Amino acid sequence: MYNDLVKIKLLYFQSTNAVRFVNATLAYLLTALVLFVAFQWLRYQISATVLQDVLSFFFISAVASGIEPGTTKAHLLAQNARVDKVNIGLMSMLIVNTIKALLASPFFALVWFATNSGDTNVLLYIAWTPILVIIGFITTDLRVLVDVGERYTHAVWLKQGSLSLGMLVLASAYIAGMSLDAAIGVALFTRLLWLVVFLLLERHHFGPTGTSVIEPLIRVEQRRWLDLALTSVLAALSGSIDRILAFRYLPAAEASSFFVISELLTKFWLLPYVLGPIVFAKWATGADGKSFTRGAHNIIVAVGVTFVTIVAFAVYIYPHYIRNILGEAFDVYGIVLFSMAIVIVSSSQILAAELQGRGLAKQVVNVFLLITILSVPLFYFCIQIFSLQGLYSAWVIKTTIECAFLFYICNESRAL
Numbered sequence: 310m311y312n313d314l315v316k317i318k319l320l321y322f323q324s325t326n327a328v329r330f331v332n333a334t335l336a337y338l339l340t341a342l343v344l345f346v347a348f349q350w351l352r353y354q355i356s357a358t359v360l361q362d363v364l365s366f367f368f369i370s371a372v373a374s375g376i377e378p379g380t381t382k383a384h385l386l387a388q389n390a391r392v393d394k395v396n397i398g399l400m401s402m403l404i405v406n407t408i409k410a411l412l413a414s415p416f417f418a419l420v421w422f423a424t425n426s427g428d429t430n431v432l433l434y435i436a437w438t439p440i441l442v443i444i445g446f447i448t449t450d451l452r453v454l455v456d457v458g459e460r461y462t463h464a465v466w467l468k469q470g471s472l473s474l475g476m477l478v479l480a481s482a483y484i485a486g487m488s489l490d491a492a493i494g495v496a497l498f499t500r501l502l503w504l505v506v507f508l509l510l511e512r513h514h515f516g517p518t519g520t521s522v523i524e525p526l527i528r529v530e531q532r533r534w535l536d537l538a539l540t541s542v543l544a545a546l547s548g549s550i551d552r553i554l555a556f557r558y559l560p561a562a563e564a565s566s567f568f569v570i571s572e573l574l575t576k577f578w579l580l581p582y583v584l585g586p587i588v589f590a591k592w593a594t595g596a597d598g599k600s601f602t603r604g605a606h607n608i609i610v611a612v613g614v615t616f617v618t619i620v621a622f623a624v625y626i627y628p629h630y631i632r633n634i635l636g637e638a639f640d641v642y643g644i645v646l647f648s649m650a651i652v653i654v655s656s657s658q659i660l661a662a663e664l665q666g667r668g669l670a671k672q673v674v675n676v677f678l679l680i681t682i683l684s685v686p687l688f689y690f691c692i693q694i695f696s697l698q699g700l701y702s703a704w705v706i707k708t709t710i711e712c713a714f715l716f717y718i719c720n721e722s723r724a725l
Contacts (some may be wrong), residue, residue, distance in 0.1 A: 366493055417438050449468070479496035559692070617645070
């Protein structure tokens with residue numbers, strides 16, 4: 310017999326089938342497992358600086374795959390479309406997102422350079438960044454279409470499978486004797502093949518594929534896509550400042566360890582990644598977004614308390630064992646604080662998805678812009694003054710402010 314939470318659609322995935330949720334969970338846990346195994350495998354075989362370069366590739370890949378260019382979302386909001394009325398051309402989506410990715414590539418190359426050890430050839434950033442960003446943008450935009458079609462399991466595996474394969478192939482190729490440049494090239498080619506497979510699987514869900522629909526698509530986007538894309542960019546930037554500054558100002562081994570801790574905890578706390586796109590799709594398509602959003606918040610609170618409790622219990626009872634596994638960035642109080650911040654930011658992601666689905670993306674942009682501006686000095690001074698503990702503390706401060714602003718805007722807009 311299903312739990313009452315399932316019955317009231319707190320876990321509503323493709324006809325409330327719990328198996329879909331299990332599949333989504335496995336996809337995220339697989340990414341965490343691949344990263345963790347690669348970290349443990351490489352940390353004893355390569356130098357700390359090379360390990361930092363490997364993790365920096367995974368970091369920039371994850372950021373590029375997390376930023377939504379807004380192409381499909383803008384088209385969906387302009388139509389106020391139901392699932393069977395979404396009509397966007399495949400070639401239009403590919404071309405528009407490729408153009409956006411090429412324009413964004415210099416920014417990603419700069420972030421990649423900032424998080425690298427400095428020992429890598431600068432041509433690496435120039436050669437591979439455009440391909441990496443194109444794969445990330447198209448993957449993220451395709452996921453929106455898949456989510457709208459309520460194929461949630463496919464949507465999760467589209468992104469997480471790509472990241473997992475990329476990291477696994479990169480680590481294997483490098484250990485096999487390839488240079489880091491060549492290993493990254495092989496990893497990107499593997500991710501590209503994964504994307505092509507999904508494009509072929511989803512091609513019948515697109516509208517006309519002729520380039521003639523590009524012009525009206527761009528015309529629609531003039532009103533909407535920029536706010537959606539800016540929201541995603543600012544969210545990714547404010548959420549990445551910690552690792553960018555950690556890579557720059559903490560020792561290489563400590564920074565790499567913190568990166569892995571961050572990725573592990575955020576992957577185990579996967580609810581916002583699964584629920585956020587669904588919240589947006591339900592509000593944008595005119596479905597019952599209010600009840601689903603309320604349920605999403607309830608389950609985040611319930612599971613969040615359990616999550617923080619388990620993390621606190623583990624680090625207090627087995628500190629030496631966990632320190633040996635996670636490395637130099639392990640800190641008992643810091644990890645508990647960081648797990649609390651993850652729960653808080655999860656609620657923020659649901660609130661942001663609701664506002665976007667209701668056509669209030671501009672308000673989300675304003676909040677994320679403010680938080681991004683505040684995050685730079687906040688993380689910088691916390692790291693400089695308190696080192697690793699300051700990094701964890703800054704996360705709690707930042708996420709609390711962000712969630713408070715979004716909560717206030719949601720309440721005010723509902724009252725109107």
